[in-house]
Amino acid sequence: MLLVTYRVLLTTRIRVFAYSLIVLTLLSWLSLVALGLVSSLLWLYEGVFGVGEGLVISSRGFSPLTALVYRSEIESRLANISGITVEYYLVAPVLLGDKVLVLRSTSSNLSGDCVLVGIDMARELGVTSGDYLLVSSLFTSEVYYLEVCGYTSGYVVEGSYDLVARIRGVSHGYYSYAVVRGPPEALDKALRALGVEPGEYKLAGLLVAVLSRVGNRTRAALYRALTEAYISGLGLQRDYILYFAYTVAVASVLGSLLLGLDVARRTSSVLGVFRLVGASRRHLTLVAVLLGLALSTIAFTASLLLYRHFEIFTLNIQGYVFKPAEPGVLVLVVYSVLTLLYTLGLALGVHREVE
């Protein structure tokens, strides 16, 4: 009986269900886009620098582009820890016309003025190997001639350490950040050597230690991400931004409740027939719940496919194109709310119509 009611409802009111399915898919997709874009903004520096794992050591500042750490100080602190590799990077923001490019030091052998331009950046700027870039340093007020000698990945421009240090206006030995990689036990020792307890932080994935000097003592604060470490200095808390994104995502699918109620109203004549042939109110409500679950699941799956394959919403900030981030577990928020609201609307509507 349950299956028959289910099938008859679907087949006799296929247009109604198809229309609500399309609207639900679009709402769910918009909700995912909102969450995805905020997530990618919260991984801004990680995306630009290509840092995805390990312990990143930097110092307090406006941004990691302005922070500086002294290599020998970090080396002396990590000297007795075995099983780790440490990579040091110096980055400098440079102006190319009205655009800001990130220039990063590389261990590749590059002669004086030679730089490697990130493939995506080269496409954005329209430069090819052999072209030159006339960039301005934000730290020294000087203009530099950079010859494009090849390509690298991402949205950075890579040059020799000496060139980047000159443009950054720092003497030898200063870097913007260091990336420590190794097993969790070694990273634990590294953190303790920096003067911090890992506490609730997991020693897997990415961990950021931001050093600050108070008098003669160096303190370190731990964060889960590089962007989080620097936006917190501007009064923006990562968790609050995420809660805001969740609110936007949930609010954008609120309409699914009304859609559920509308579908129930449009199927009232069919429901009336079922009542006449003896179907109970509970039975019909159960069918509505099952229909709601099925439709919202199909709509959500379709929206996930849309999200993965259509990049309509991107953020282009200074030539750096942000695509909505891989949704991960955040999709569960959208799915749960969409399913709950639509099913609730449908069940309430059916319950009311049958009454």
Next chain:
Amino acid sequence: MEFLVAVNTLLVTAIRRGLYTTILASVLAPVLLLVVLFSLPSTSSLEYFLLEQERQVLVVTTTKTSGDCYSAKLVEGLLVVNTSSLRAHILLISAESSRVLRTLGLTRGEINATSSLILPRDVYTALEKPRVVRVVVNNTTRDYTVAGFWSSNIALLVSSEVALDSSKYACIAPRSRVLLGVIESAESSLLSTAELWILVLSFTYLPVIYTAQKRVVESLSTSLRVLANSGVGPRSLYFSTLTALVALHVLVVLYVCALGVVLVYTAWAALSYVTVLPPPVIRSHVASLIPVELVLGVLVALITSRGAVKCC
């Protein structure tokens, strides 16, 4: 008169029966999100962090941007001192040399010459710290006074005597202004994406608004029948329903808009207790997008009002 009475009857019935809540539910998400997204703190509040950035920055651009801009050109030339010569990239700027060099802090002494040359540090050392350098560019040779050196890898030649037919400009502006420009451009990019997102969301909500308005019309069927029986014609019935729906829509949209503003400021006040947060800024986008929401409601009402004629 008949029209006004019909509108009045429909509006009073709708309000008494609480039908505005259906409309409210249909516009709540797009309007509330519109107000909230376009009331986030402005990045100009970051100006505080840039106050001490008064260093001047020299930027080569293809358009005249902020600050003082002069015609500029990058050329390859030969720097000759006695028997030594070096090939170098030279940035030519058509401007009064003393003004440009002093603004950039590249010279502290008095510059009397109309043209001055700044050499890369290594070139300056290699040429044994010359006072005058002969510059050969495109078979033209001229002697220039060396005003100093810098860390860059190109030479800078500032002269009011060179006329440049170039599409490039060298602009000098305070670093804070340049950085604020960058931050504002990032904010504008964020806002334009948010605008597109809100527009798509508003259009996606059209069926939801249609559903809500249709429900209102159906709930008003008794009143519509009474009006029809009292001699109100189908045309008048259609327009009075349309007017009532539009009035309800406008009122509800404005109410949600106001609610959004209150919510934003309440949230900011509450969060200010736990963190330092810049105040919200209600942007002009709200004023430009609210009419879109209103127009969408009117368009839907044009269709749903037909139900008033059909039902009676």
